[in-house]
Amino acid sequence: MTSSNKDFSIKIEAAHNDPSLTFNHTCLRVKDPVRSVEFYEKNFGMKLHAKKDFPDMKFSLYFLSFPKDNMKTNCHNEPDVFSSEGILELTHNWGSESDPEFKINNGNVEPHRGFGHICFAVADVEKECNDLEAKGVAFQKKLSDGRQKDIAFALDPDGYWIELIGYLNNKHGNTLPTKDVGMRFNHTMIRIKDPSKTLDFYQNVLGMKIHKISEHANAKFTNYFLGYDIPEGESWLSMEGILELCHNWGTENDPDFSYHNGNQAPQGYGHICVSCTDPSKLCSEIEEKYGDKITWAPKFNQGKMKNLAFLKDPDGYSIEVVPHGLCV
Incomplete structure (x- = not known):
């Protein structure tokens, strides 16, 4: 329940x-x-x-x-x-x-979708992806695949998706940080049914703040990036401790719709x-x-x-x- x-x-x-x-x-x-x-x-x-x-x-x-x-x-x-x-x-x-x-249920296969991925942010995402490929790491999506050429998804041994993004020279226009600050565990993504209720929960009950909203009208989904205060000299892309809430449009209007929370079988x-x-x-x-x-x-x-x-x-x-x- x-x-x-x-x-x-x-x-x-x-x-x-x-x-x-x-x-x-x-x-x-x-x-x-x-x-x-x-x-x-x-x-x-x-x-x-x-x-x-x-x-x-x-x-x-x-x-x-x-x-x-x-x-x-x-x-x-x-x-x-x-x-x-x-x-x-x-x-x-x-x-x-x-x-x-x-x-393991990785959260991305129907009918058990819910959790999406963890994300590591790096200074140079192309170099990181090349290094991982050389080490034999499998990918769900390489930089060259699909429409978004600035993100990739590696796969861990249990099939969990690991998003890889770059925080320098990124398309979001962030000017901080100005140099390589190392690899960061940037965010965790979960899919949500109703953003109005869920955003209220994380902001009002747990005190998080919205740092970025990314709308994708062609694919009919919106991503909300929340967290606590951004450290001086950094941006939401390079900091650790971000929660990404992914809303696929229309789910909030379906009374029978729900996501798998990862703690029920599988x-x-x-x-x-x-x-x-x-x-x-x-x-x-x-x-x-x-x-x-x-x-x-x-x-x-x-x-x-x-x-x-x-x-x-x-x-x-x-x-x-x-x-x-x-x-x-």
Whole structure:
């Protein structure tokens, strides 16, 4: 059950007045973690910061990102993967790597479309694509394919799409940054049914801002790019922690239409996560202002894993809320 018919016009003050709010990570389930971690490290230069095992629930979490010089440490003196943007969380349910019938839902195949892709931004997208091809990385779309010649889509071992875009000399007219700042985990894309309801949710409930709207009239869809504040010297194209909402025109008028949220079978995409210094305050205000208009699973500090919460957006996608410095 989703909350797509709910009104999310109430502004949550804790979300709008908290500069610590961060779009922290995106979670994807993987079949074989050894294969997937090696793929992201070898081909993109990501770094594995932490691995967490949960024997009682028989799953493991792997936290990767592009190199970060300023990553803090948590109470265990380990890398604090919950305080930064641009974290990729890979979830492995034990045994899937040995099951020949197990397959990940990448979110782009009917009838299970919903999650679209993750996106890495680079200074020179043509050079990056050439390097990836030389390494044997498969592509869903090369730069030379289709109408859009400035984006490509690589494929990871589970068939997830990885969009590749350039932030220098781009068609959007952004003048920042002015030099190569390295590869960035720029955004995560999910498809949405009704932009008016979903935009209200992410702006009013979670305090995000719209940084860019891109309308494609010929193909009848619009993309909305949201996030928190843009760092000085950068643009929405080069920063990390952007959420792309893709609306295919007309879906909002079909009462029977819905997207697959990735957490129902067949599973794949898991969630996005926002972190802050005081998630208890944020969650308490959301509960107070919205009541049963919000679906929680679980509420803050009420699940097996403490000091976190999961709530659902109007399409039933999950959003995790955690504190900076969380020790798991």
